[in-house]
Structure formats: C-alpha cells, structure tokens
Amino acid sequence: MTAMLSEAEAGAMTAARVVDARGTACPGPLLEAKKSMAAVAMGEILEVWSSDPQTKADVAAWAAKVGHEFLGAAAGPGYDRVFIRRGK
Amino acid sequence: MADNETLVFMVTHGPDEPELATIPFVMAGAAVASDVDVVMGFQGEGCLLMQQGVAEAIEVPSFTPVRELLKTIQEFGGKLLVCSPCLKNRGLTQDDLVEGAEIVAAGRFVAEVTSATNCLVY
Helix, strand or coil, X not given: CCCECCHHHHHCCCEEEEEECCCCCCCHHHHHHHHHHCCCCCCCEEEEEECCCCHHHHHHXXXXXXXXXXXXXXXXXXXXXXXXXXXX | CCCCCEEEEEECCCCCCHHHHHHHXXXXXXXXXXXXXXXXXXXXXXXXXXXXXXXXXXXXXXXXCHHHHHHHHHHCCCEEEEEHXXXXXXXXXXXXXXXXXXXXXXXXXXHHHHHCCEXXXX
C-alpha cells in the first residue's frame, strides 16, 4: 500500500517538470517517467499524472529499482499526482 | 552493456492470442524503463509479430498497443530475434520483417538465455 500525501504536503512539492500520462495504459506512465526524468536535474522533482490507480505503487517500485526517490502521491480530480526525486 | 541486467522474453503467440502476444511487450517496455536490457525472441506463431503490419493491427483493451511498445523497445535498443525455421514454415523471409528484426537459429537463443539475468516465456 502506498501512502498518500495530504493536499498540504503535495502543495509543498515543487516539481521541476510535470508529465501528463493520464489515459495511458501500463507501462505508459513508467515510460513517460523514464523519458521525462532525463530533462530533470539531479535532486529535482518530477510529477507524473496518471489515471491508473496502480501507477503510484508501480512508480514506487520503479524508483527504488533505478535509483530515484519516490516521494509519495496525492489525489487529483480523477487522477493521481505522483512525485519522484531524481537520484541518479 | 555487458554488466547490465538483461531480460529475455520468448514470445510464442501472435494474432492467435492477442493478449498473450501483447503482455511480453508490456513487460519489455517496463524493463527498458527500468534500465534493464531487453532481448525479445519470437518463435512459433510469435514470429508473425515481426512480419510487417501484423503488430500494428494488434490492440487489446486496457493495454498499450503493441506498435507503440515495439517502437519504444527499439528506441531503447531492445533486440528482436526471430526463429529461422518458424519463418520458413510460414513462407516468410527477412524482406517481410520489420526493421531491426534479426533472423537467428537455436544456438543464438541458447546463448542469449544463458547469459541473461532471467527469461520469461509467453
């Protein structure tokens, strides 16, 4: 189970880049995160929007695997906002 | 590349089983997103997926279309290996295949599988 961020916690996140992966099927959000992370500097935050409820857990596993930091997810209107800090 | 993790996906279904034909592409897409090298091996009906125009026509609800995943896998350097006798049985040659597909025999498959981190068969 992936912990959800509160609205205040999510509001405190300053994403260097936001990628809209809503409507894409697995592994679309992961691929969008992978491609977009290249445009984010080390230590900065990438925010991924996904309408697939599995994405937050999938991104958490992906981030741990590839060396990024999964910061959490927040509920948006009909989608999740997933935050990852670039770690490598 | 040699020190990286590698997954081999053996694909034995094509248009006969669209969902089983799609899933290895989904997994391979997740693998390349995870910095894992990918080798896809196509045997039996699976080799039809490497025939020009066939993968483009496979769309399964709730899944990313195979054509999009194939493009991504190729962009990340995934290898596409196709069984030689399987092609011959279906009257196909290199000219019929998508760009980047490589016709190989059993020895190459054995070499890829034994040197990979793991192999998944679909």
